[in-house]
Amino acid sequence: MTTRIGVITFPGSLDDADSARAVTLAGAEAVPLWHGDESLPEVDAIVIPGGFSYGDYLRCGAIARFAPIMTEVVRAADRGLPVLGICNGFQVLCEAHLLPGALAINEGRHFVCRDEELIVENTQTAWTSGFAQEQHIVIPLKNGEGRYVADAKTLAELESQGRVVVRYAENPNGSNNNIAGITNARGNVVGLMPHPEHAVESLTGPSLDGLTFFTSVLADTHVSA
Amino acid sequence: MTLDTVTRAADQPDAPQPFAELGLKPDEYEQIRDILGRRPTASELAMYSVMWSEHCSYKSSKVHLRQFGAKAPESEALLVGIGENAGVVDIGDNWAVTFKVESHNHPSFVEPYQGAATGIGGIVRDIIAMGARPLAVMDPLRFGAADHPDTARVLPGVVSGIGGYGNRLGLPNIGGEVVFDSSYQGNPLVNALCVGAMRHEDIHLASAKGVGNQVILYGARTGGDGIGGVSVLASETFSDTGPAKRPSVQVGDPFMEKLLIECTLEVLAAGLVEGIQDLGGAGISCATSELASNGDGGMQVWLDRVPLRDDTLTPEEILMSESQERMCAVVTPEHVDDFLAICRKWDVEATVIGEVTDSGRLTVDWHGEQVVDVPPRTVAHDCPIYDRPMVVPSYLAALNANDPADLARPKTADEIASTLLVLIATPNLAAKYWITDQYDRYVRGNTVLAQPEDSGMIRVDEQSGLGVAISTDCNGRFAKLDPYIGAKLALAESYRNVAVTGARPLAVTNCLNFGSPEDPEVMWQFERAVAGLADGCLELGVPVTGGNVSLYNSTADVAIHPTPVVGVLGVIDDVDRRTPISWAADGELIYVLGDTDDEFGGSEWAHAVHDHLGGLPPKVDLAREALLADVLIAGSRDGMLSAAHDVSDGGIAVALTEMAIHADVGARTWIPDGIDPFVFLFSESAGRAIVVVPRSEELRFTDMCAARRLPATRIGVVDSGLGGDQGKPDHQFLQIDNVYGESATIALADLVAANMATLPALFAD
Amino acid sequence: MAWWDLQAGDRRLRDMAKIVVDVMPKTEILDPQGRAVQGALARQGLDGVHDVRQGKRFEILLDGDLDLEQMEQLHQLAEELLSNPVIEDYELRVVDEGGIAS
């Protein structure tokens, strides 16, 4: 049976179609999920895509966190369902306390769109098992509030537990410890600012590196079980 | 205050009215009285004044714009022509695309962020109103001198406004222009282009047909901001102390617009819409009168039903408000509930405000009393038309006589090298990443080419790979020297930029940015430019599908350079065969196509090195442009080209440098015998491109050029091994041999550094 | 005319409470916007600018009189929705009138 991966659309989500395309290219079935839904259909994993949910005028992810579907996402994540938050999705996961820390305005204050070199530092998560440890990958980064911030204790914890999933080769926005993406203790919830769904076709992306996030999850024990 | 009803207007025929404050001339006011057979009500006066403003009525430009129709080439591709919200062209496989460029110059000077943001918002709604899904945006921009303090105020605001709105809408920015010239000091030009696509059967028009059909206003609430803003603001000259009507600025809500896009596409897909119109300049006045005028001719509107943000607004204010993010749809009565349900799903407020009638009149009620009763055509279409006086500018003869031939030119290989380093770092030619990095070019996943390519390219059909390429161009200095030739050159450059990517140019849009039409010299420039563009389109066989006119771009009698921005759209059957700007592999051969003459009038070299503007612009030969395009397209189709780049500002030297910089690989090149090295490297002759040919394709390619009689001159070879340190990006060189008996060799790293440093140094804080 | 322009005697105003919530970046968190403003103020010739921080201000108008429960609810929303305690602090107060918009 094909793996079913849910992709949430909030009002203001922008990269939902792109995430669905990436899921399809990885060989899974993309299942559209609507922010107002109060229950989850049968899915094997969930992607929270990029964009500006509810306009994100207040603070990125601040309002989406309270969307009806998020109650179910939090529950499913606690059960071990793989959840990937990309950009705005990462912000939502932090606001929803599924991941620690916060995303603040870029040090340079501007929106930044460019191809970013990342180092994969944790290949044990549901979404990164297909990478080699320390693999350098290039995927697009595009956001205005992408500076990862956490207090010293949280940072120490993330580092000591190996929960930094991807790190910037060169810090684009002032993120603490060059952090581009992190995971929860269990390794099923991953959030990152750069956009793997925009590096899945040679025609439209800087590389094919992004595809591995989506193929990795197909091999995840939770998903294949 | 008593409500000024139709009855009252008849009863009190001589009540004084503030027509002059609303921008109407005495004879225009008389004309309105003649049409109505009485004085207008306050609401009617409001409607006529905004609709008859220069911005909305094109009253000074119409007589000239008719040339686009009169000289239109035969085109089977044109599905919807000039006059609708945007033109629509057939790109095959039952796909249609629509594209248009519009100006938001005046609002962007008053409030750079919001002015530019709402410019994007407005053009996107034009595209949705055709029934298309917006696919991408572009932003041709012009500012005053790069180092002028006001440019430091305007540019960062404009750029973050365009990004702030476009990024939040989820539309990739696939290109644009950034030009600095002191003529734009008090009048920056902020033009915005949007392209969208739809299936043929989904094309929708702005017309209200079918008596009894309901008129639904949906989107944002109507507020008191921007009352008469765009129309009035864009229809008068700024005084040197700044714009006269400051508060006419609106704040955009891109989130609401994103909801409008999705909601509109859903109601269209569900077949619930008979006619649709966006609300832009002149707001409800424009939408209702145009819908009625294009349809069965009658409409009844209950204005008190319009949802307001501020319940103290008067009917006149509601009619004139230019609040953003609103649309208007005509829906049959049985579809109204379904329409409203889809709006609710997207959290978009929607209200039935009117009904199509067969009265032949547009009538508007306010709490049961009639405040408007007019023939809609007289508001929307039959505005006064002016054939304004024109005169050859007094500066022209002296300007054309001021030949750049007398300017000091570099005479040695070293001087050539330093000239190139200067040029590649001028604000006009420097890398634009400080700007373009603020724009999302990835969203939607169909961007095949974006900056720094010659055209933006979007995949329309993911299965077949069918796509479109778009470029916008204009050299205002050329247009200043000769607006007729300048407009043709803008068309030629844009056409060429599309062709170098491998796409076949198909259709043209334009944004004509000029000074005050009340200045006969400006009017002359305008007429010449329109004639040049219309003639050029006829020669090239590409129709003008729409556009926009922005007049009154002058401050204290100083008009901007005439700036007819031309956008060309081309189609490519498979985006996979696009030709990129950067060369790929060692050993590939570099050719220049076309002829180079000694042409420096209006050139970037004269401008940047000598602060000189004079002489004549380069010659333009559109038959040659068409031939060049044929070769570029055939070269792409048959896999003969690995890279191509058009030659324009800064000439061949700059084009070669850009290709090397983007590839991060150097090259060994040489000056052909029989031409002066400086002229060869820096002249801005039109009709040229640089192409890069794999060795295996060389013979086939040169045979093709010979057969078609297109001059093709081999001028170099891609070479990462110059200096011996093969392959290291920081050890790459651009070498030019045969320069006054020597070689000019410049480290690529130096060129990159010079090219990259300029904009951050000016605008990063 | 906005509600806060209404005459003091206006009926509507009497039954409304105005709450101001100020949200500022925590001092230990880099505030690039504040830093940029600081630079701009200095460039404009303002001497002795020691520090600038930029935050957000919310003016909330509630129908009816405030009770204790609502105050608690407001505090909770200020902490969880209007601010993010990882990077921001908030201050909430009920004001009598005014507000700066005019």
Place this chain on the structure above:
Amino acid sequence: MAWWDLQAGDRRLRDMAKIVVDVMPKTEILDPQGRAVQGALARQGLDGVHDVRQGKRFEILLDGDLDLEQMEQLHQLAEELLSNPVIEDYELRVVDEGGIAS
């Protein structure tokens, strides 16, 4: 630790002035941010939200005591730099201490 946390006795504090500038969208101008917050507050169960507007708050710390000339300069900068009079109003005040960042 921020300057405003310094003990009252601290030397540095004595010679510093703190200025707060609140910048709010004009009432006739659309405030999409405020609208978004209003919707969110209502969805979170806060009843009777009549209006919300979102603006900016600047906390400026200046060395030395303020003189009249500086106050004028500050007002001018608040009007021209910190706010855009086309769409925003500002209010400037000198505060004794406090500030919310901690």
